[in-house]
Amino acid sequence: MLRPERMSKVSVTGSKGVMPTVIERIHELNLVHLSDYDGSWEGFDNGNPIEGADDASEKLVTVRALESSLELSEDDTAPGTIDDDWEARLERIRTRINELDDRRGELREQHRDVEERIDRVAPFAELGIDLDLLGGYESVDVLVGEGSVSDVEAALDSAEEIRAYETFTGGDVVAVVAEPAEGADTDALVDDALVGIEFARHPVPETEQSPEDYVAELEAERDEIEGELDEIDAELAEIKAKEGSFLLRVEEELTIEVQRAEAPLQFATSDRAFIAEGWIPADEYERLVEGLRDAVGDSVEIEQLEVADYEEHEHGAEAHTGSGGDDGDGNGGEPSADSETEQPAQRKAATDGGQPQSGQGKGAVTMDEEPPVILNNLTPAKPFELLVKMVSQPKYSELDPTLLVFLTYPFAFGFMIGDIGYGILYMLMGWGCWKLFDSDAGKALGTIGIWAGVFTILFGWLYDDIFGVHMEYFVPEGIHGVMQDYLFVASLDKGLQATEWAIFWIIFSIGFGLIHLNMGLILGFINELSHGLKAAVYERLSWILAMNGLFIWIFSLHLVEEKPDFLVGATEEAVLYDFFGFAGLPEVVGLVGLAMFLVGGVLVAVGEGIAGVFEVPAWAFGHVLSYLRMVAVLLAKGGMAFAVNLLVFGGYTQDGYTVFNLPTYDVTGYEQDFVGLVHVGDTALISAIGILAGIVVFVLGHILVLLLGITAAGIQMLRLEYVEFFQKFYQGGGEEYEPFGHESSEEAASASAQPQAD
Structure with a gap:
C-alpha cells in the first residue's frame, strides 16, 4: 500500500520480419510501458514508422x-x-x-x-435628418458625431474661423453646420474647432435613402444572413x-x-533486427511471454532484464548487469552456467551482430531510466491519489502517502466542521459530483467529499450538533449513552462557551500534529535509508529526536511552575488533569526529552551545518503549532453557525450559557437576552414577517457556513498535508505508467460496468 506495484524491465528481440506482428500483439496486451532507445548501441538506430503511418496520421x-x-x-x-x-x-x-x-x-x-454598417447609420436615424442634407456643400462645413452639446457649442463659440453655426441633436447625436469666417477655409473647419473635447465623429454613409429606410434594409439583410447561418x-x-x-x-x-505504426521510433533497429524494451508489472511477465509466444512462437527472444528494487538506484549498467534474462522457458532469470556462456553468442545472432558497448548491461539498450509508477492502494483510499498527484506523481523509489492522506484528511475535516446537518449536505454534494462528472478526477473529488461528509457527521454526533443546535431536545435521551459508558463525558463540546473545551482542543490539535509529523519523519527516515544509515540519521532521525524531545519536556513536570497553568500540573486549570487526571510526565522523563532535543539539535548541526541550527525552532516547534489552525477553523465555523441560530431563534442565559430559544425549549423563568426573528412581533402580520425572515436568514446563513467550511477546513488541511506533512519525506516527480496499447470503447464500457475489487 505504501509502495507502488513492483515493476520489471523486459526486452523483446527479433528479426524485422516479425516486428509488425510483435507490435500488434504488444498493443493488444496493453501491458508494456515502452522505453525510448537512447542510441547507445553501435550499429543500431531508432526505427522508422511502419509503412502507412503518414496516411493514417493525415x-x-x-x-x-x-x-x-x-x-x-x-x-x-x-x-x-x-x-x-x-x-x-x-x-x-x-x-x-x-x-x-x-x-x-x-x-x-x-x-x-452588415452589423458595422448598421452601427454607422443608426446615429443618423436617431438624428432624424436625411443623409443627402448632410453633405455636398461648398460654402459650409457639416460634421456629425456624439458628444456634449454644451462643450461643442462652447468650442464653436470660441473658434475665430467660424462666423456662424447651427447644431441639431437627436438623442446623443449632434450635427453641426458651420459657416467659415471671411477668408477661412471650409475644409475640416468644425474638426479643427473641436480639437481637445470628447467628440466621436461619424462618417456620413453614401446612400440616397433615408437613414430609417437604410437601417431597415440592413436589418433585413442581417436577418437573412442569420437565417442562413x-x-x-x-x-x-x-x-x-x-x-x-x-x-x-x-x-x-x-x-x-x-x-x-510509430512504435518503431522507440525501438533499436538494424537492417535485419529490432530490440524493444519497456516496463511491465512484475507479476504480468508470464502473460507477456505467453501472448508473444502465441503470436510469433520462438521467433523472438524475451528477457526479463531486472525486477526493479524500490530503493533509489541508477538504472543502467549496474542495475542490469547480472540480472537474469528469462526467455520464457521457465528459467526465471537464473541462467545456468551453460546459458551464461551461450547468451552473448545467441544475442549476437539475434541482433544482427550488435554487441553492447563497454560498460553496458547484457541486453539493455535504454539506460538511466526510472521505472514508471502504478500506485497500489486499497479501494477506499484510491480517490485520495488525486490529492497526492496534485503535488506530483510519487517516484518508484519513495513511499506513497495516499493511504495516510486517506486516514488523516477526512478525519481532520470532520473534526473542524463537526455537524450532522453539514455532514449530510457534504455527502450529498459529493454524491452529486460523483454522478455529474464522468472523469476519474471528478469521481475522485466526489468520493473525497462523501468521506469528508461521513466524518463530519461522526464528529457532529460526538459534538451533539446539527446545524449548530444541540440535538438533545430533538432526539431520545441516551443517544450518547455509549459515550457516557466508555468515554469521560456524554458528549463533546466545541468550546464556544466552555473555555476548558477550547483549551482541550488546542492540546488535541498539538497531539494530532505530533502524530502526523512523526509519520512523515518516519517515512522520510525510511526513504533516506536508500542513501545510507548515516544520511537517514542526520537528515530525519535528528528532527525526530528534536521535535519529540521538546514536546516530551513541554508535557513533563520539569519546571512545572514556569509552564502555563492549563498545560500540566495537578490543578483545576490544567485541562488534561481536569478531564483525565493526568498531571504530566514525570520530571525524569522530561529531562530525557530535553536530552533528546539537544542530541537532535547537535545531529542537525553536524548534518546540515550552522544553517540547520536556525531551522530547529521551526521544525521542532513551529510546524507543530501550525496544527492550531484546526482549532481556529473549529471555533470560527461553530461561532458562525451559533450567530446564525441566535439571530433566528434568539436566546436566553441558563447556568451561565446562552441557550437558543427553540420552540421545543421551556423558557419559563428565564429572561430573554435576544428575542430572535421567529419570536419577534405582537401581531400576526409582524410575526409572519419575522418567521419568514428567520427562515431566509437560517437557510442563507447556513449555506454560507457550509461553503466557507469547504474552503476553510478543506484548504487548511490540504496545507497541513502538503507543507507540514509532505515536506518531511515526499519529493514526487515519478513517471506515470502508460502502457503501449489502447483500451477499446467496448472494453472500457465493460470494465466500467464491473464492480471494482478490493
Missing part, C-alpha cells in the same frame, strides 16, 4: 478537425461501428462539412460587415447526430493504427 488529423468543427466529444455520443467503405464515407462527410464551414465563414464575415448550424447538428458515433470510432481505430 486521416487522424482530418477526423479530429471534423470533430472540432462539429464540436463533438465523447460525452455527446458513444463510439459506433465502421464498415469496409469507411474511407469513402469519411470523404463525403469531410467534403460536406468543409463546404458548410466555408459558407459559414463567408456568412459570418458578411454579418460582421441557422440552417447551416442545423445541418451540422444533423451531421453530428448522424455521423458522430462513426467519427469517434474512426478516430479510435486511427489512433490505434498510428500508435502501432
Whole structure:
C-alpha cells in the first residue's frame, strides 16, 4: 500500500520480419510501458514508422478537425461501428462539412460587415435628418458625431474661423453646420474647432435613402444572413447526430493504427533486427511471454532484464548487469552456467551482430531510466491519489502517502466542521459530483467529499450538533449513552462557551500534529535509508529526536511552575488533569526529552551545518503549532453557525450559557437576552414577517457556513498535508505508467460496468 506495484524491465528481440506482428500483439496486451532507445548501441538506430503511418496520421488529423468543427466529444455520443467503405464515407462527410464551414465563414464575415454598417447609420436615424442634407456643400462645413452639446457649442463659440453655426441633436447625436469666417477655409473647419473635447465623429454613409429606410434594409439583410447561418448550424447538428458515433470510432481505430505504426521510433533497429524494451508489472511477465509466444512462437527472444528494487538506484549498467534474462522457458532469470556462456553468442545472432558497448548491461539498450509508477492502494483510499498527484506523481523509489492522506484528511475535516446537518449536505454534494462528472478526477473529488461528509457527521454526533443546535431536545435521551459508558463525558463540546473545551482542543490539535509529523519523519527516515544509515540519521532521525524531545519536556513536570497553568500540573486549570487526571510526565522523563532535543539539535548541526541550527525552532516547534489552525477553523465555523441560530431563534442565559430559544425549549423563568426573528412581533402580520425572515436568514446563513467550511477546513488541511506533512519525506516527480496499447470503447464500457475489487 505504501509502495507502488513492483515493476520489471523486459526486452523483446527479433528479426524485422516479425516486428509488425510483435507490435500488434504488444498493443493488444496493453501491458508494456515502452522505453525510448537512447542510441547507445553501435550499429543500431531508432526505427522508422511502419509503412502507412503518414496516411493514417493525415486521416487522424482530418477526423479530429471534423470533430472540432462539429464540436463533438465523447460525452455527446458513444463510439459506433465502421464498415469496409469507411474511407469513402469519411470523404463525403469531410467534403460536406468543409463546404458548410466555408459558407459559414463567408456568412459570418458578411454579418460582421452588415452589423458595422448598421452601427454607422443608426446615429443618423436617431438624428432624424436625411443623409443627402448632410453633405455636398461648398460654402459650409457639416460634421456629425456624439458628444456634449454644451462643450461643442462652447468650442464653436470660441473658434475665430467660424462666423456662424447651427447644431441639431437627436438623442446623443449632434450635427453641426458651420459657416467659415471671411477668408477661412471650409475644409475640416468644425474638426479643427473641436480639437481637445470628447467628440466621436461619424462618417456620413453614401446612400440616397433615408437613414430609417437604410437601417431597415440592413436589418433585413442581417436577418437573412442569420437565417442562413441557422440552417447551416442545423445541418451540422444533423451531421453530428448522424455521423458522430462513426467519427469517434474512426478516430479510435486511427489512433490505434498510428500508435502501432510509430512504435518503431522507440525501438533499436538494424537492417535485419529490432530490440524493444519497456516496463511491465512484475507479476504480468508470464502473460507477456505467453501472448508473444502465441503470436510469433520462438521467433523472438524475451528477457526479463531486472525486477526493479524500490530503493533509489541508477538504472543502467549496474542495475542490469547480472540480472537474469528469462526467455520464457521457465528459467526465471537464473541462467545456468551453460546459458551464461551461450547468451552473448545467441544475442549476437539475434541482433544482427550488435554487441553492447563497454560498460553496458547484457541486453539493455535504454539506460538511466526510472521505472514508471502504478500506485497500489486499497479501494477506499484510491480517490485520495488525486490529492497526492496534485503535488506530483510519487517516484518508484519513495513511499506513497495516499493511504495516510486517506486516514488523516477526512478525519481532520470532520473534526473542524463537526455537524450532522453539514455532514449530510457534504455527502450529498459529493454524491452529486460523483454522478455529474464522468472523469476519474471528478469521481475522485466526489468520493473525497462523501468521506469528508461521513466524518463530519461522526464528529457532529460526538459534538451533539446539527446545524449548530444541540440535538438533545430533538432526539431520545441516551443517544450518547455509549459515550457516557466508555468515554469521560456524554458528549463533546466545541468550546464556544466552555473555555476548558477550547483549551482541550488546542492540546488535541498539538497531539494530532505530533502524530502526523512523526509519520512523515518516519517515512522520510525510511526513504533516506536508500542513501545510507548515516544520511537517514542526520537528515530525519535528528528532527525526530528534536521535535519529540521538546514536546516530551513541554508535557513533563520539569519546571512545572514556569509552564502555563492549563498545560500540566495537578490543578483545576490544567485541562488534561481536569478531564483525565493526568498531571504530566514525570520530571525524569522530561529531562530525557530535553536530552533528546539537544542530541537532535547537535545531529542537525553536524548534518546540515550552522544553517540547520536556525531551522530547529521551526521544525521542532513551529510546524507543530501550525496544527492550531484546526482549532481556529473549529471555533470560527461553530461561532458562525451559533450567530446564525441566535439571530433566528434568539436566546436566553441558563447556568451561565446562552441557550437558543427553540420552540421545543421551556423558557419559563428565564429572561430573554435576544428575542430572535421567529419570536419577534405582537401581531400576526409582524410575526409572519419575522418567521419568514428567520427562515431566509437560517437557510442563507447556513449555506454560507457550509461553503466557507469547504474552503476553510478543506484548504487548511490540504496545507497541513502538503507543507507540514509532505515536506518531511515526499519529493514526487515519478513517471506515470502508460502502457503501449489502447483500451477499446467496448472494453472500457465493460470494465466500467464491473464492480471494482478490493
